[in-house]
Amino acid sequence: MIEIKNLHATIEGKEILKGLSLNVKAGEIHAIMGPNGAGKSTLASILAGREEYEITNGEVSFDGNDLLEMSTEERARAGLFLAFQYPVEIPGVSNVNFLRTAINEIRDAKGEKPISAKEFMALVREKSKIVELDSSLASRSVNEGFSGGEKKRNEIFQMAMLNPKLAVLDETDSGLDIDALRIVAKGVNSLKSPENASIVITHYQRLLDYIVPDYVHVLYDGRIVKTGDKNLALELEEKGYDWIKAETQVG
Amino acid sequence: MAQYTENELAKDLDNQDYKFGFVTDVETEKVPQGLNEDIIRLISAKKNEPQWLLDYRLKSFAIWQKMTEPDWAHVKYKKPDFQNITYYAAPKQTKKYESWDDVDPEMKETMSKLGISLEEQKRLTGVAVDFVMDSVSVATSFKSKLKELGIIFCSFSDAVQEYPELIREHMGTVVPNTDNFYAALNAAVFTDGSFCYIPKGVRCPMELSTYFRINAGGTGQFERTLVVADEGSYVSYLEGCTAPQRDENQLHAAVVELKAMNDAEIKYSTVQNWYPGDENGVGGVFNFVTKRGVCETNAKISWTQVETGSAVTWKYPSCILKGDGSVGEFYSVAVTNNYQQADTGTKMIHLGKRTKSTIISKGISAGNSENSYRGLVQIQKNAHGARNFSQCDSLLMTDHCGAHTFPYIECKNPSAQIEHEATTSKIGEDQLFYCMQRGISEEKAISLIVNGYCKEVLNQLPMEFAVEAQKLLAISLEGSVG
Ligand SMILES: Nc1ncnc2c1ncn2[C@@H]1O[C@H](COP(=O)(O)OP(=O)(O)OP(=O)(O)O)[C@@H](O)[C@H]1O
Ligand SMILES: [Mg+2]
Numbered sequence: 266m267i268e269i270k271n272l273h274a275t276i277e278g279k280e281i282l283k284g285l286s287l288n289v290k291a292g293e294i295h296a297i298m299g300p301n302g303a304g305k306s307t308l309a310s311i312l313a314g315r316e317e318y319e320i321t322n323g324e325v326s327f328d329g330n331d332l333l334e335m336s337t338e339e340r341a342r343a344g345l346f347l348a349f350q351y352p353v354e355i356p357g358v359s360n361v362n363f364l365r366t367a368i369n370e371i372r373d374a375k376g377e378k379p380i381s382a383k384e385f386m387a388l389v390r391e392k393s394k395i396v397e398l399d400s401s402l403a404s405r406s407v408n409e410g411f412s413g414g415e416k417k418r419n420e421i422f423q424m425a426m427l428n429p430k431l432a433v434l435d436e437t438d439s440g441l442d443i444d445a446l447r448i449v450a451k452g453v454n455s456l457k458s459p460e461n462a463s464i465v466i467t468h469y470q471r472l473l474d475y476i477v478p479d480y481v482h483v484l485y486d487g488r489i490v491k492t493g494d495k496n497l498a499l500e501l502e503e504k505g506y507d508w509i510k511a512e513t514q515v516g
Numbered sequence: 517m518a519q520y521t522e523n524e525l526a527k528d529l530d531n532q533d534y535k536f537g538f539v540t541d542v543e544t545e546k547v548p549q550g551l552n553e554d555i556i557r558l559i560s561a562k563k564n565e566p567q568w569l570l571d572y573r574l575k576s577f578a579i580w581q582k583m584t585e586p587d588w589a590h591v592k593y594k595k596p597d598f599q600n601i602t603y604y605a606a607p608k609q610t611k612k613y614e615s616w617d618d619v620d621p622e623m624k625e626t627m628s629k630l631g632i633s634l635e636e637q638k639r640l641t642g643v644a645v646d647f648v649m650d651s652v653s654v655a656t657s658f659k660s661k662l663k664e665l666g667i668i669f670c671s672f673s674d675a676v677q678e679y680p681e682l683i684r685e686h687m688g689t690v691v692p693n694t695d696n697f698y699a700a701l702n703a704a705v706f707t708d709g710s711f712c713y714i715p716k717g718v719r720c721p722m723e724l725s726t727y728f729r730i731n732a733g734g735t736g737q738f739e740r741t742l743v744v745a746d747e748g749s750y751v752s753y754l755e756g757c758t759a760p761q762r763d764e765n766q767l768h769a770a771v772v773e774l775k776a777m778n779d780a781e782i783k784y785s786t787v788q789n790w791y792p793g794d795e796n797g798v799g800g801v802f803n804f805v806t807k808r809g810v811c812e813t814n815a816k817i818s819w820t821q822v823e824t825g826s827a828v829t830w831k832y833p834s835c836i837l838k839g840d841g842s843v844g845e846f847y848s849v850a851v852t853n854n855y856q857q858a859d860t861g862t863k864m865i866h867l868g869k870r871t872k873s874t875i876i877s878k879g880i881s882a883g884n885s886e887n888s889y890r891g892l893v894q895i896q897k898n899a900h901g902a903r904n905f906s907q908c909d910s911l912l913m914t915d916h917c918g919a920h921t922f923p924y925i926e927c928k929n930p931s932a933q934i935e936h937e938a939t940t941s942k943i944g945e946d947q948l949f950y951c952m953q954r955g956i957s958e959e960k961a962i963s964l965i966v967n968g969y970c971k972e973v974l975n976q977l978p979m980e981f982a983v984e985a986q987k988l989l990a991i992s993l994e995g996s997v998g
Contacts, residue, residue, distance in 0.1 A: 313949075313953050314952075314953075315949060336952075337949065337952040337953055338952045338953075338955050338956060338957050338958075340953075341952065341953050341954055341955035341956075342955045346953075347953050349950065349953075352950070353944070353946045353947050353949075353950040354947075355947055355950070355951070355964070355965060355968055356968055356969065357967070357968025357969055357970070357971035357972075358964055358965065358967070358968035358971075362964075363951075363954070363964070364954075366956055366960065366964060367951075367954040367955050367956050368955075370955045370956050370957060370960060371955040374955070406968065423954065427954065427955070
C-alpha cells in the first residue's frame with residue numbers, strides 16, 4: 266500500500282525526519298508511538314503533501330505511484346486520508362456541503378458522475394450513525410464551534426464518508442472521553458478490509474485495546490527505532506521511552 | 517445556502533477571463549462627443565421630454581459646472597475628461613417593440629451571452645426584466661401582468677412620457693442635483709434607466725429586474741432608477757451590470773432613488789460586474805454611483821450588493837430613516853483583484869424614533885488591489901432608542917493588497933445603542949490545506965472558503981442571483997492566493 270524508504274525532511278533548515286522507513290500493506294493497521302516532538306505529525310503532514318517541508322532524501326510509493334510527485338489533492342483523490350491532530354474551522358461552509366464537494370471532486374477526477382442528492386443523504390445517514398454524530402453537527406459549519414471531542418469525531422465521520430484506502434490518524438484519540446474513544450475506534454474498525462490500511466498515531470495504549478494493531482512502531486528522533494506487536498505498546502505504557510532512548514544511543 | 521453552489525461553480529471555473537467582454541454589433545446612434553448645453557438640449561429633444569425636465573437638466577448642468585470632483589475616497593485614478601465622452605448612444609432601431617419577437621436577434625444574443633435569456637427567465641422564474649443597453653431601455657417583459665396589479669415598471673424614458681406627474685413629484689427628492697459631483701452630472705445628462713411604482717398595499721408577486729450594459733465605445737452610462745413603494749407595499753428589485761472589455765476607462769455615474777412610504781418595504785439587490793480592467797490595471801469601468809433611499813414610518817429598505825467588477829468603485833448605498841420605527845439594512849460583498857480599487861460602504865441616517873439599522877460588509881482583496889469600507893452611522897437628536905449594528909470584515913488573499921475600514925459614528929442622542937465589530941484576516945493556509953487534503957482543488961477550496969465567509973450577505977440575495985453571485989466570486993478570485 267505505502268512504502269516509505271529512508272525519508273529525510275527538514276523545515277526551516279532543521280532536520281526532523283532522519284531516514285525513516287515504513288512499509289504498510291493492504292489489510293494492516295500500524296500504530297506509531299513516540300515522545301513529543303519526535304516527528305509523528307511531521308510524517309503525517311508530509312504524507313498528506315504539506316509544502317513547508319523540504320524532502321532532502323528518500324522516497325515514498327503509494328499504490329505503486331511516486332507519492333512525493335503528487336499534489337495534495339491528487340493524493341487525497343487516490344485514497345489517502347489524514348485525520349488532523351488539530352482540525353480546522355471553515356466558517357459558513359456546512360459540513361455536508363464540504364463533504365459533497367469533496368466527494369464530487371474525487372468522483373470527477375475518476376471520471377465519474379456527481380453523487381445524487383438522494384445517494385448522498387443516504388450515505389450521510391449511514392455514516393453518521395457509525396460515529397454516532399449528532400445530525401445537527403452534519404449541517405453546521407465545518408468544525409466551527411465544535412468541542413475538541415466533536416472535532417475529532419467529525420474527522421472520523423469524514424473518513425467514513427470518503428472511504429479512503431489509507432487513513433492516517435494523528436492523535437485522534439487525545440482529548441476524547443471513553444465513549445468517544447470507543448466510537449472513534451468503531452469508525453476505524455468499520456473501515457478495516459483486505460483492501461484498506463490505517464496508520465494510527467497515538468500516545469495511549471488504551472486506544473489499541475479497541476483498535477488492535479498488526480504492528481506497533483516507535484518513532485524517535487526522526488526514525489522508526491523499534492517495531493513490535495501489540496505488546497510493545499503495553500511495554501511502553503509501563504516503562505516509558507527512556508529505555509528506547511538508551512537503546513538507540515547505544516546502537 | 518443550499519448545496520447547488522459548488523457544482524454550479526465547477527462548470528464556470530474553467531473560464532478565467534472576463535465572461536462578458538464582447539461587443540455587440542448593433543448599429544448605434546450617438547450624439548457628438550462632449551458636454552455643453554446644446555448636447556443636453558439634443559438629448560432632451562431626442563427623448564421628446566417636457567420643458568420642465570429640460571430645465572431641470574440645464575439647472576443641474578450649471579450646478580455641476582461649479583462643483584469639483586471629490587477626492588476624499590481611498591482611490592487613485594486619472595480623472596475622466598468629460599469633454600471626451602459621448603453622453604448618448606442608443607441602438608439605432610428606436611421603434612418600440614410590440615412583442616418579444618420584434619426584438620433584434622443580435623440584441624437577443626447579447627442577452628443570452630449575458631446569461632439572462634429573457635425567454636428562459638419568463639418561463640422559469642417569473643422575473644420581469646428591463647434591459648438597458650448603453651442608454652436606452654430595450655425590452656420590458658411581464659408588463660401586462662404587473663399592470664393588472666397597478667404596478668408600473670418601465671424604462672425611465674417611457675415613464676417620463678406616460679407618468680410625467682409621478683416622475684416630477686419624486687425625481688430628485690432623495691438624491692437632489694446638488695448632492696454631489698456625479699449626481700449633478702447624472703441629473704444633467706442621464707439618458708435612461710428604470711422606473712417602478714408599487715401601489716398602496718400591493719405585494720409585487722415577482723422579482724423586478726434590470727440589466728445594465730455599456731456597449732458602445734467611448735460612451736458613458738448615466739442611468740437613473742427611481743423606485744416608489746407606496747404605503748404598505750413590497751417589492752424586490754434586482755440590478756445586474758456588465759460591460760465589454762475595452763482598453764479605455766468607461767464612466768458609469770448612476771443615481772438610484774428609493775422611496776418607501778409608511779409600512780412599505782423595498783429590497784434592492786445589485787450584482788455589479790462591470791469590466792474591471794486587465795491584470796495590469798489597463799481599462800475598466802469607473803463606477804461612481806449614488807444610491808439612497810428614504811424610509812417613512814415603519815418602512816424598511818434593504819440594500820444588498822455583490823461588487824466584483826469595475827476598475828474604480830465609489831458607491832455608498834444609504835438609508836435615511838426618517839419615519840419612526842423604520843429599518844435600514846446594508847449587506848455588501850466587495851471583491852477586488854489585480855489593480856481594482858473599491859471605496860464602498862453605506863450611510864445610515866437615523867432621524868426617527870426607534871429606528872434600526874444593520875450593516876454587514878465583507879471585503880475581499882486579492883492581487884495588488886485596494887479595498888475600503890467607508891460607513892457613516894448618524895443618530896440625530898430626536899432618534900430616541902435608535903439602534904445600529906455594524907460588522908465589517910476584511911479578508912486578504914495576498915500580502916500586497918490593501919484592506920481599509922473607515923467607520924464614522926455621529927451620535928446626538930444618548931439613548932441610542934451602537935455596536936461595531938471589525939475583523940481582518942488572511943485566507944488561511946491551514947484551511948486551504950484542509951480542503952485540499954479532502955480532495956478539493958485549490959481554486960474550488962478558495963471559492964468554498966470565500967463563499968462561506970460571505971454567506972450572511974449571499975443569503976440575502978434571491979436564489980437565482982445568489983447562484984450568479986457565487987460564480988462571479990469564484991471567477992474574480994481565480995488564481996488569487998499568494
Ligand atoms: N514549522 C516548524 N518550524 C520549526 N520547527 C518545527 C515546525 N514544525 C514542526 N517543527 C518541529 O519538528 C519537531 C517534530 O514535530 P512534530 O509535530 O512532528 O512532533 P510529534 O511527534 O507529532 O509530537 P507530539 O507528540 O507532541 O504531537 C518538533 O521539534 C517541532 O518543534
Ligand atoms: Mg503531533
